[in-house]
Amino acid sequence: MKSEGLTAMNFNFLRYCLRQSRDSLKRNFWLALVTSCIIAVSLMIFGGFLLLAVNISQLMQDVQSNVEICVFLYDDADKDWLAEELQRLEGVETIRFVSKEEGLEDFGRTLGDAALVTGLQGENNPLPDAFRVTASAAELVPQLAQAMRRLEGVEMAEYGEELVGELLKLTGWINRLLVGVGLLLALGAVFLIVTTIRLSVMARREEIGIMKYLGASDWFVRFPFLVEGIAMGWLGTIVATAALVAVYGKVAATLQQDAFAFFLRPVTSPEQLLPVFTGLLLLGTCMGGFGSLISLRKFLRV
Amino acid sequence: MISLQHVTKNYPGSALPALDKISLEIEKGEFVFLVGPSGAGKSTLIKLLFREQLPTKGEIYFYGRNLARLNKKALLNHRRQIGMVFQDFRLLKQKTVFENVAFALEVLGKAPKEIEYKVSEVLDKVGLAGKEKSFPAELSGGEQQRVGVARALVKDPLLLLADEPTGNLDRNTSRQLMELFETINCEGTTMIIATHAWDLVDQMQKRVISLEKGRLVRDEKRGTYGYEF
Ligand SMILES: Nc1ncnc2c1ncn2[C@@H]1O[C@H](COP(=O)(O)OP(=O)(O)OP(=O)(O)O)[C@@H](O)[C@H]1O
Ligand SMILES: [Mg+2]
Numbered sequence: 001m002k003s004e005g006l007t008a009m010n011f012n013f014l015r016y017c018l019r020q021s022r023d024s025l026k027r028n029f030w031l032a033l034v035t036s037c038i039i040a041v042s043l044m045i046f047g048g049f050l051l052l053a054v055n056i057s058q059l060m061q062d063v064q065s066n067v068e069i070c071v072f073l074y075d076d077a078d079k080d081w082l083a084e085e086l087q088r089l090e091g092v093e094t095i096r097f098v099s100k101e102e103g104l105e106d107f108g109r110t111l112g113d114a115a116l117v118t119g120l121q122g123e124n125n126p127l128p129d130a131f132r133v134t135a136s137a138a139e140l141v142p143q144l145a146q147a148m149r150r151l152e153g154v155e156m157a158e159y160g161e162e163l164v165g166e167l168l169k170l171t172g173w174i175n176r177l178l179v180g181v182g183l184l185l186a187l188g189a190v191f192l193i194v195t196t197i198r199l200s201v202m203a204r205r206e207e208i209g210i211m212k213y214l215g216a217s218d219w220f221v222r223f224p225f226l227v228e229g230i231a232m233g234w235l236g237t238i239v240a241t242a243a244l245v246a247v248y249g250k251v252a253a254t255l256q257q258d259a260f261a262f263f264l265r266p267v268t269s270p271e272q273l274l275p276v277f278t279g280l281l282l283l284g285t286c287m288g289g290f291g292s293l294i295s296l297r298k299f300l301r302v
Numbered sequence: 303m304i305s306l307q308h309v310t311k312n313y314p315g316s317a318l319p320a321l322d323k324i325s326l327e328i329e330k331g332e333f334v335f336l337v338g339p340s341g342a343g344k345s346t347l348i349k350l351l352f353r354e355q356l357p358t359k360g361e362i363y364f365y366g367r368n369l370a371r372l373n374k375k376a377l378l379n380h381r382r383q384i385g386m387v388f389q390d391f392r393l394l395k396q397k398t399v400f401e402n403v404a405f406a407l408e409v410l411g412k413a414p415k416e417i418e419y420k421v422s423e424v425l426d427k428v429g430l431a432g433k434e435k436s437f438p439a440e441l442s443g444g445e446q447q448r449v450g451v452a453r454a455l456v457k458d459p460l461l462l463l464a465d466e467p468t469g470n471l472d473r474n475t476s477r478q479l480m481e482l483f484e485t486i487n488c489e490g491t492t493m494i495i496a497t498h499a500w501d502l503v504d505q506m507q508k509r510v511i512s513l514e515k516g517r518l519v520r521d522e523k524r525g526t527y528g529y530e531f
Contacts, residue, residue, distance in 0.1 A: 010411075012408075012411045012412065012413055012414070013411045016408055016411075206392075206394065207394055209392075210392055210394065210405070211405075211409055212381075213352075213381070213386045213392075214405065214406045214409045214410075214453075214457075215378055215381040215382035215409065215410065215457075216409040216410075217378055218374075220409060220411070
């Protein structure tokens with residue numbers, strides 16, 4: 001009986017809140033719209049960065065897992081024994097033997113002019129024999145290289161340490177930029193929400209004063225404003241998500257068709273994209289609610 | 303029902319207290335006029351009873367409970383048991399008569415059906431049947447105050463506090479309003495009314511409490527206004 005009464009009361013309360021929020025949004029229509037748009041723009045930029053970050057990290061994975069370890073050998077190394085030992089290491093996927101002659105040819109090709117290496121053939125060849133090893137996972141590469149260096153007959157084991165390092169540095173910068181710009185935009189949007197809610201508190205000042213005399217609880221007074229802020233957050237998020245999906249879809253489709261961009265494979269799997277969009281929705285909601293709460297603390301002393 | 307014990311109220315920044323060691327008792331069902339010259343402390347006393355403000359010294363008990371010791375929930379409960387009527391009506395001008403009165407029940411989370419029923423009933427009682435859809439601006443002062451009374455009454459308060467309810471009304475309208483108050487009182491609601499309407503006070507022969515410069519100077523069971531004009 002008692003809980004029944006409580007539920008009924010909550011239901012009436014909820015209906016009242018939604019009506020109040022709707023009326024407020026109607027009254028402050030243009031301001032609410034502008035606020036939602038600003039939230040949308042900031043979430044779009046933020047979301048854009050997020051998608052960029054997801055793609056960059058994917059690219060990093062690709063680059064790293066394509067990294068080959070070059071194992072250079074001493075002239076007197078036992079190649080067959082080494083091939084077996086390398087194959088036995090945990091995480092090694094493929095190994096390919098590159099003789100010094102092949103290595104020189106490769107080198108010539110890389111330089112673009114085989115003539116440049118003509119004097120270096122045969123006895124004069126400065127290159128050692130080598131194995132080229134790929135790993136099953138990118139993060140195994142550094143340890144594997146380490147292990148290979150300890151094997152007898154191995155002079156050096158190198159992988160694109162510099163390249164990987166540079167890429168890591170770059171993604172670090174991008175992530176920092178993302179956080180900074182995102183924070184600034186979110187702050188701006190929250191400030192706008194504070195202003196909008198404040199105006200709607202002002203518009204209903206008289207009503208709020210009367211509510212106090214009628215015995216309304218603090219939350220009864222506050223809740224509609226909170227709903228209002230969150231509604232603006234959602235509206236902004238929905239617009240931002242729709243725009244991002246449209247733009248990203250287009251870009252991804254173009255890149256996938258473009259033969260020159262074959263190395264850029266945009267992330268399209270839902271498992272990776274869904275967290276981005278739920279994250280945005282969560283962020284929009286939090287921004288709306290947070291802005292309202294600040295405003296209520298400042299302008300609504302019940 | 304209400305008991306004041308040596309209640310003093312000092313507003314910050316003023317030398318004289320607005321209320322000075324007031325002690326009095328009010329029983330359930332009483333009809334009390336609060337009179338006195340301007341600045342005597344009538345409004346202050348009403349604010350203390352609603353617990354809009356706290357006394358500087360002394361205690362106020364409402365049904366044995368010290369108003370200074372109410373937690374949040376108890377404070378809400380206290381206020382919900384009291385109906386307030388204001389000199390300037392304080393109606394919401396963008397709401398109709400019905401909506402203004404219904405607001406008092408919405409705020410308490412009542413169901414729409416119950417609200418509909420209670421509001422019609424109370425509008426009937428204050429003589430506003432048929433005016434449900436009017437807006438405050440379309441009503442006379444007397445009618446607007448009846449809406450104010452209906453709003454205070456719709457939640458069945460134990461106590462009705464009115465601060466100069468006839469202050470903006472002409473004499474005839476004031477008398478009708480006082481008659482309405484008398485009816486409400488007859489149905490069991492305790493009334494405390496601060497007023498300058500001396501002729502009505504003299505006529506109605508109710509309990510009169512006189513304040514002067516914050517002091518209680520007179521308290522008569524069937525009193526008169528007692529000031530010359
Ligand atoms: N909020 C306040 N701050 C400071 N002083 C106040 C405040 N409210 C009232 N006072 C002072 O307290 C005294 C009593 O005021 P109160 O409003 O209770 O008088 P009153 O009897 O209602 O007068 P009136 O008949 O004119 O309405 C006055 O001297 C007034 O100036
Ligand atoms: Mg007064």
